[in-house]
Amino acid sequence: METAQLAIEYTLLCKDRKLSIEILVKKIESLGLSCSKIEHQAKGICIDLSEEIGFYLFLFDVGNYPYNSWETTFLTEDFTFERTLQFRMDKGYFDIEKRYGVMLRILFDLTEELNEEAILVWCGGEEMCFFREDKPVLLNNESGIWSRACFQDVIADRAVCYR
Numbered sequence: 713m714e715t716a717q718l719a720i721e722y723t724l725l726c727k728d729r730k731l732s733i734e735i736l737v738k739k740i741e742s743l744g745l746s747c748s749k750i751e752h753q754a755k756g757i758c759i760d761l762s763e764e765i766g767f768y769l770f771l772f773d774v775g776n777y778p779y780n781s782w783e784t785t786f787l788t789e790d791f792t793f794e795r796t797l798q799f800r801m802d803k804g805y806f807d808i809e810k811r812y813g814v815m816l817r818i819l820f821d822l823t824e825e826l827n828e829e830a831i832l833v834w835c836g837g838e839e840m841c842f843f844r845e846d847k848p849v850l851l852n853n854e855s856g857i858w859s860r861a862c863f864q865d866v867i868a869d870r871a872v873c874y875r
Contacts, residue, residue, distance in 0.1 A: 720801045721835035724819055725782055725793040728824040729773070733757055736771055736797070739822055743814060765814050766785075766805025767786075770798040784831055786842040786850060786875070791831055807863035807871075816866040820849070846875045 736748045740759065746872040749760035752771075754774035767810040773795055774780045781790045799815050823830055823843040840857060848871035851858050858867065 720803060722799045722815065722840070723835075724797040724823075725791065725831045725833060726795040726797065727791070727793050727829040729794050730828050731771065731795060731797060731822060733771060735822070736827070738819075739818055740769075740856045743817060745814070752862050762802060762805075762820075766807070767799050768802040770796070772796050772798070782831060782833070784842070785839060785852075786831065792797065793830070812860075812862045813866060817861060819843075820866055820870060823849075827846070836853065847871075850875050 718755075737750075737759070740747050740761070745761055745764050747759055751758045751760070753772075754772075755774075756770060759769040759771075761767055761769060774793060777792065780794060781792050784791045797819075801811065805811055819832060820843075822828065827845050827847050828843060830843045832843070834840055838855065839852050841852060844850060849867075851867070851872050851874050853859065853874050859864060
């Protein structure tokens with residue numbers, strides 16, 4: 713599948729392999745989107761939602777240490793992860809707020825349902841939030857990103873705190 717050259721990426725680094733292809737597809741379809749364009753790749757899948765919502769989703773298993781280690785500001789030790797969920801967004805998509813709302817809904821719902829420990833990282837390396845097992849989501853708002861209306865709508869009824 714071909715992606716746009718100018719893209720914004722958000723990557724969820726998942727500690728465990730709780731998130732499966734089946735669970736991801738079920739969540740996407742529960743939001744009224746179609747998963748009819750799935751491409752199987754060597755270590756995962758790509759779901760093309762570019763026409764519907766302006767992004768591609770990649771779910772991949774990662775390699776071993778040190779390739780699965782992230783030096784995080786949320787913890788004193790490095791965060792190791794086994795799976796990544798990446799959102800590659802086309803900058804040209806017209807309804808930016810809707811797109812971000814869908815992305816965040818997928819992320820927050822899945823991590824909550826799976827009780828998954830994970831870190832959301834923006835393509836510039838900025839850590840946006842830390843999903844913790846049985847604890848409120850820890851948000852990094854240094855850049856003010858969580859103050860945006862489309863982000864506030866998703867976190868309004870969720871257990872979150874700011875670091």
